[in-house]
Amino acid sequence: MTDFSHDTPECKKAILAVHDAMDVLSGKWKIYIIAALCFNSKRYSDLLRDVRGISGKMLSRELKDLEMHRLVKRTVMDTQPITVSYELTPYGQKLKEVINQLAVWGMEHRNMIIEEMRNN
Amino acid sequence: MTDFSHDTPECKKAILAVHDAMDVLSGKWKIYIIAALCFNSKRYSDLLRDVRGISGKMLSRELKDLEMHRLVKRTVMDTQPITVSYELTPYGQKLKEVINQLAVWGMEHRNMIIEEMRNN
């Protein structure tokens, strides 16, 4: 097991837990996809538009990954032509608070950047 | 501006905020480094050990990045030989809640995996 420098056991546990989480969430697009699914289920084409800059290949690859980890549920709708809906599983929904905190920080961050530009 | 499918304005704002946050946090190692610095300031060599798998090159590169974004403060200690201490800035500390939520989820996730293995 890794040996941490000055950290108490609780610190180490938290740090390892972050690793456990990131094992699933690492990858260039996962967080964005989960964020996009946080509020509504969406179709493939919706995600392709809402996740800025992602390509079709990457989207399906990452979705498959998230599905495998039980974070996302894929549902084929019986339409003509078929459409596919993606949504967070109850388990994936537990990530909402992470996403929420990220959003909170992102807003603060953006405000700081704007503030900084004003001071130049 | 991106056009989101069914999302309300608040949803869109949150999703964009996540992007703002990830602009700074993306990269294979940033989250791990921040997590490692969440509880204690650490030296370069401490981080090299505590961030599992990172190489020296990547560590200094990512630290430089984090420093540029004002999340991390670098302090050269006047020892022989010199040592360098890294710590979260007050601004970087605001990420603690993100890290904490990640850790919470990571523990749940690990427990689910263990539970699953038990059922096989």
Added chain:
DNA sequence: CTGTATCCACCTTGATACTG
């Protein structure tokens, strides 16, 4: 609409050796 297959450029990363 929802993907998959292929090809390829590029970037990221690791290893190693080196500096102050």
Added chain:
DNA sequence: CAGTATCAAGGTGGATACAG
């Protein structure tokens, strides 16, 4: 101890074409 320089390798991801 705390990095930097260089090189090579592999993975990541985009474009395109195609399939069900």
